[in-house]
Amino acid sequence: MPLAHHFAALGKRPSATTCDSSASTYGDRSASEYGLGKLGRAFVSGMVGAIAQMRIQMLEVCVAYDLLPGVSQDTYGAWAKKAISTTLAQPGLVEFRAHRNILGSPEVRTTSVWRSGVDWIAFAEGGWKSLEQELRGLATNLRMEAWGPSPVVPEPLRPRK
Numbered sequence: 001m002p003l004a005h006h007f008a009a010l011g012k013r014p015s016a017t018t019c020d021s022s023a024s025t026y027g028d029r030s031a032s033e034y035g036l037g038k039l040g041r042a043f044v045s046g047m048v049g050a051i052a053q054m055r056i057q058m059l060e061v062c063v064a065y066d067l068l069p070g071v072s073q074d075t076y077g078a079w080a081k082k083a084i085s086t087t088l089a090q091p092g093l094v095e096f097r098a099h100r101n102i103l104g105s106p107e108v109r110t111t112s113v114w115r116s117g118v119d120w121i122a123f124a125e126g127g128w129k130s131l132e133q134e135l136r137g138l139a140t141n142l143r144m145e146a147w148g149p150s151p152v153v154p155e156p157l158r159p160r161k
Contacts, residue, residue, distance in 0.1 A: 051146060056117035058094075060147040064106035065139040076138050083135070086127045087112060092119020106141060117148075 051059065067076060080098075087096055095113040114120040135142065149155075 051117040051121060056148045057115070058149055059114045059117045059120050060111060061114065061120055062109060062111050062145040062147070063143070064109040064145075065135065065142045066105050066107045067139055071138050079131075079134055079138060083131045086131060087123070090119070090123045090127060092116060092122070106143070108139075120146075 084096065084098075087093060092115040093112060094115055095111075097111045099109045099111075101107055101109065112120075114123075132142075
């Protein structure tokens with residue numbers, strides 16, 4: 001079941017598959033309008049439920065955030081090292097990438113590609129919970145997006161060589 005159908009069953013129409021936990025929004029509406037609670041953790045739980053129903057193959061999850069002013073680079077570096085090693089150890093992880101925004105905010109974006117929605121759910125309900133709680137002490141404007149395959153272009157396209 002597509003995510004839009006999941007929310008249609010709730011009588012709601014999401015405008016994006018984005019979680020902004022600092023404002024507790026889902027697209028341009030509050031998470032509470034979707035019955036997902038008031039905090040980002042509740043949103044992730046809502047995403048988990050929707051993704052579980054859809055049986056998505058090849059899920060891409062983007063997490064973006066800004067570091068809090070004055071955060072120690074050593075402290076953040078230690079958290080990042082732990083987060084990356086935890087993520088890389090997860091069954092079903094296909095790829096992990098991290099980027100810095102050269103134009104400003106958000107300062108950090110990570111992208112993880114999962115073999116299936118079920119694999120990401122296991123991570124979201126397991127290893128990610130404690131990592132997210134620690135990250136909240138280091139960062140602000142934490143946002144999450146979940147992307148599934150396009151019905152028009154379901155496989156990656158690459159130029160011919």
